Amino acid sequence: MGTPLNTWQYQYQLPTDFILASGVNGSLNYEIYGDKLYSNDSEIELDYIYRADESLMPVWFQQVLEYNLAFKFAIPVTGTSSKQESYYTLFMKELVRAKNIDSSSRTNNAVISSPFVEVRE
Numbered sequence: 001m002g003t004p005l006n007t008w009q010y011q012y013q014l015p016t017d018f019i020l021a022s023g024v025n026g027s028l029n030y031e032i033y034g035d036k037l038y039s040n041d042s043e044i045e046l047d048y049i050y051r052a053d054e055s056l057m058p059v060w061f062q063q064v065l066e067y068n069l070a071f072k073f074a075i076p077v078t079g080t081s082s083k084q085e086s087y088y089t090l091f092m093k094e095l096v097r098a099k100n101i102d103s104s105s106r107t108n109n110a111v112i113s114s115p116f117v118e119v120r121e
Helices: 059-078 081-103 115-120
Strands: 010-013 018-025 030-033 036-039 045-050
Touching: 018 036, 059 081
Parallel strands: none
Antiparallel strands: 010 036, 018 045, 030 036
């Protein structure tokens, strides 16, 4: 943490594996410039997408990635579109399977209060 030279009160160093912020808890007002996050909050919690090591990738993700690459390189490598079509079919099947597995790895958040729900009552 440091003192920024702009209108923000605090600056925070982003993690080295940082790709994209998915949320900053405790603050709705923040900005990211380069490898720093600027905010007026003295404490923040950052939820972010990071660059994962390949060894940490789940098997179902690796399988989808392999079929995606096979689909994309089928014509340049083999020179025929029939291989591309078969790899595309396998890729789509594995993608649906992977999405189902990934979606079941976290519980759903309950809607506690929403104006859209309250209107129906």
